[in-house]
Amino acid sequence: MLEKIQKYETELWTVLCVLFFNIIAHGYRFVNLMFNGDSLLIYQTDQNWKYSIGRIFQPFYWKLRGDLVAPMLIATLAVFYFTAALVLIVRMFKLQNKLHIALLCALLAVNITTTSTFATDFHEGDTYMLALLCATVGVALFRKAHPVLGGVFICLCLGFYQAYLQLAIGLLILLFMQDLLEGKDPSKVFLSGLKSIAMLLGGSIAYTLIMRVLLHVKGIVLADHYNGLTNVGDYSTTSIPRLVVDTYLYVIKEWWNPQTFRSRFVGLANMALLLAAAATLLWILATKIKQNSTRLLLLVLFLLFPFGINVVYFISKGMEHTLMTFSFGLLYLLAVLFLQELPHNKAQKYLRYAAYAAMGLGIWCNVIYANQSYLKVALEEKATDALMVRVVGHLEQTEGYVPGETPIAVVGLLPTSPLYKTMDGFEDVRGRTADAYTVSWENTYYLYMENVLNYPVKRSYLTKDDQAAVDAMPTFPADGCCAFIGDTLVVKVGSVVVTDLQ
Structure with missing residues (x-):
């Protein structure tokens, strides 16, 4: 053995x-769990x-x-x-x-x-x-x-x-x-x-x-x-x-x-x-x-x-x-x-030690960075949950709204929301990690409601003809941020609305 x-x-x-x-x-x-971005596709249907x-x-x-x-x-x-x-x-x-x-x-x-x-x-x-x-x-x-x-x-x-x-x-x-x-x-x-x-x-x-x-x-x-x-x-x-x-x-x-x-x-x-x-x-x-x-x-x-x-x-x-x-x-x-x-002499020995120290530094810093990244995503998950629950609350308080039956459109870029702020202390956690929330593109609003909150949603997508009406709406959480445009109940979560309009 x-x-x-x-x-x-x-x-x-x-x-x-x-x-x-x-x-x-x-x-x-x-x-x-920490689902965010594309991974909100918890069930891989696409x-x-x-x-x-x-x-x-x-x-x-x-x-x-x-x-x-x-x-x-x-x-x-x-x-x-x-x-x-x-x-x-x-x-x-x-x-x-x-x-x-x-x-x-x-x-x-x-x-x-x-x-x-x-x-x-x-x-x-x-x-x-x-x-x-x-x-x-x-x-x-x-x-x-x-x-x-x-x-x-x-x-x-x-x-x-x-x-x-x-x-x-x-x-x-x-x-x-x-x-x-x-x-x-x-x-x-x-x-x-x-x-x-x-x-x-x-x-x-x-x-x-x-x-x-x-x-x-x-x-x-x-x-x-x-x-x-x-x-x-x-x-x-x-x-x-x-x-x-x-x-x-x-x-x-x-x-x-x-x-x-x-x-x-x-x-x-x-x-x-x-x-x-x-x-x-x-x-x-x-x-x-x-x-x-x-x-x-x-x-x-x-x-x-x-x-x-x-x-x-x-x-x-x-x-x-x-x-x-x-x-x-x-x-x-x-x-x-x-x-x-390298030969095993005194001079080369110190070069080896220096190389080991350099690699050890990389390991130490990358381990710290990984744990900081996951902590950031975990906090973003909580922030997103609080935000999306409030968005659902605005929908349900609107007269004429029926969950799963009334078409809804959640529009606006979150970085242009008055509530948006980057997380203090995470300035070095950059690159592919998100900035403040786990929803990162327009469809992820719906994915979060459907897959994380398990909330019934009937999706609707606005057109460029609706641009003027959307621009006139105030931004969440102000009064009037949730209103009907035609048959669609619209929630405007960011002041800039581009990618949601087709």
Whole structure:
């Protein structure tokens, strides 16, 4: 028994590290409701939308997992997928140092993308982590000389969430760098790189074909707006050199100014790790690598790394947000790989300690940021509940209103409400987290009433012909903020009414 445990000691250590840091960073989120934004779609009925933005395998997955957004179930599945991916990564890179494994597991577990996903798009949490796992499995299969199977998992990754393609690319680049550092023939590494490109392209083509067939069969049109794919590959109005530069700059900007607690210190730590990796590479090129071809290929891969982990920015021509940038956390895997190449002398020992301190700072600040984010969402949930109960009260006090029978329209942008205020003390909690309430776009007013308050609603949407009448109404909670326009009972919760009018 002891021998079996020792045989899988590294894997068990990885699992323990992942579980520990997920609990201290995200544990509060896992055991609370905190529905907000898109996750107010507690019952995932709008599956055609997922097809239209190319996430074609999510509806099939929901048939297995269930349509309801059950927090503990989603959390368990998300952590399972994430843990499996980290075990594969540790094995692929042959990491043995327990401290290095713990640092890597922690930094990826408390990655800002993971926090933002759980804080604002929790209903997608397990599917995003499944995309991460598929990307990792695809790379692992490629390393086991199964590029066709690897391409299948790249296809699956794209169908769950396209943004994790750049995680696979980042892992491949780092693996090729490790091969060269271990003395493998550069020509063979170069050939392997070409094969990996073929695998990625094959998986992408298969994904595109399957998506086109499904859209045709279901009669769904590919979305041409936010999160849409219709403009992918069209660079006719784009300066490609400028876009390449912006792709690099976006990564550097996110490393320099990350969304986290004490972001300036973490940004400095990130830059220090990047510079330490670059300096170590130059030292290796000058002292350990003898072949010029190996030197050149190592340098090219190092320079391609930031572009590779942000290739979705290039593909989408700049449409990227925090939920799409998990791959930026591979900076820490890069740092770990180069730390392992340092000689064990006194000078290099202090460099290691400095790198460990930098990574430890990132872990500490990201754990704090995650818990602050979830506290903020929990408070926003209470504020939203109080607001929406009062809105329902205004509806019910209006003569002629019958719940579930009278058409209603809740209009106005909450940030333009006289009641609106950002929460004091949460100035550093920014990015994808909401500002004050868990309702963030016009349909979420109805979703909150229907799915959280369990209140009967007959939705109605005003037209531009109603603009003058709506503009003349005072804003909630003033007298007259709830009134009939035609047959529709309108509640104006914000002074600016744009997106609600069709």
